[in-house]
Amino acid sequence: MDDFIPVSTPVFEGRERELLAQCIETGWISSEGPFVEALERGMAKRTGRAHGVAMSSGSCALQAAVGALNLHPGDEVIIPSFTIISCAAAVIRSGATPVAVDCDPRTWCMDVDLVRQAVTPRTRAVMPVHIYGLTVDMTRLDVLTAEYGLAMVEDAAEAHGQQCDSHPCGGFGTMSVFSFYPNKLITTGEGGMVLTDDEALAMRLRSMRNLCFEPQRRFVHDELGWNWRMSNVQAAIGVAQLDLLDTFVERKRTMGRRYDALLADIPGLERPLPSTPFADNAYWVYGVVLADEVPLDAVQAMRRLAERGIGTRPFFWPMHEQPVFRRMGLFADTHCPVSERIARRGFYIPSGLGLTEEQQERVAAALREVLVHA
Incomplete structure (x- = not known):
């Protein structure tokens, strides 16, 4: 149907062609190229974070963030039931147990009162997810996680440029996660990012996305990592999108x-x-x-x-x-x-x-x- 109206199509109105041409002209197309770091710096600045770590997808970014918490079997992470499966999958693959709570009937976001009711002695973290354009009540959730000493992984995959109580989404909690899928306001085709203020966590995340290569002995590994690197080509598109x-x-x-x-x-x-x-x-x-x-x-x-x-x-x-x-x-x-x-x-x-x-x-x-x- 020629006049079919799709749910979403990406828009490229900025420097995308120019920056992609730079990748080709210089030969920097892998994850070693300069645009990866530029996108990390830009997203960190935009969200008031100290560190950004680019990943190959939003789901990988979630998995890396949860994995960096070093959870153990029996540990619990509270998530919204109304969310994408990547959230629960990240918890399960980390060895912990997801505990699902319902959403607010008007915002469709995690109900903070239900989060409080779900906290047990086994709870280690909470994963708020901003849904479809509105946000979780992050100020109240900040108070709750501080009260119980819980980590927070903020899923801001759908909240590029959004604010909660005048604070940028992506700037809350222990770590926050973005997706750059084509239907997001910033896209890299496929891609994601973890942001944090903790330098040690950022270093661990960089290692995890890069097969946990040892700095001094590249092909000697103390633990298993993943190839979750973002390419310079993807990041070039993201840098241009961030401008807009x-x-x-x-x-x-x-x-x-x-x-x-x-x-x-x-x-x-x-x-x-x-x-x-x-x-x-x-x-x-x-x-x-x-x-x-x-x-x-x-x-x-x-x-x-x-x-x-x-x-x-x-x-x-x-x-x-x-x-x-x-x-x-x-x-x-x-x-x-x-x-x-x-x-x-x-x-x-x-x-x-x-x-x-x-x-x-x-x-x-x-x-x-x-x-x-x-």
Whole structure:
């Protein structure tokens, strides 16, 4: 379908071609090139961090961050149930146990009150995840983790340029993690980064991403690492994208406000909050949840939108309902009714940086037609 509107397409409006040409002209295409360090410095400065460590993906960055905590069997890490599987997988692969809590019904982010209820003597860390454009209440979570002496790994994969209580996302906790997947505000194609203020952690993360080569004896290894390096080619794109981050954030917010106006009078449609007491919505994606009285679920609504040339993406499926984890015996007694409901009744509509006003109008009209004839 020639006029199909995809959920997201990346936008390259800055120095991407220029910096990529430099990679080719100089021959620096591997992880040894200068743009990797430039991107690390730029992201660290942007988030108020001391150190950035680029990785080959956001999932690898999460795995490295959790792995650097040196967790042991029996240790617990509290995560939101409503998130991507990478969060739980990182905890499990570290040898620890993920403990899932439900999300707030309006922000879709981890409920800090439920985090407090989930803390046990075995809890070692908390992993807040900012969801779809709004943030976890990080100030309250900071207080909680300090009270119990817990580490915090902030998943800011969807929160480039976002702030919570006027503090940049990616700047909270022991470590924070970004993804640079193509649908993110900064993309390197594939890629991610861990940020921290702890120099020893940064050194360990650099070693882990580089097969744990010994500094003096390169091919002698005291422990096993991974090849999670980001290439200079990827980083060059990221450096160019970082230059435009403020522009991209404002563009997303303009799209969000426009969707708010276009969809305001559609009955049975729960739209994202424009703000909370601690954050303004950055509208990384524009998610909607069908009210209980709507006789369609998300799958049916998405199918009807696809027939009209509109791309959509389902909401995350809850961690405590993932078949792979159930087979492992995890989350057996976990119940997260909010996550369960929005997973079945929520989806997001086209909201990439390249979306035009005319396309937004088409999306809104199609969504209106689907719900009116539900």
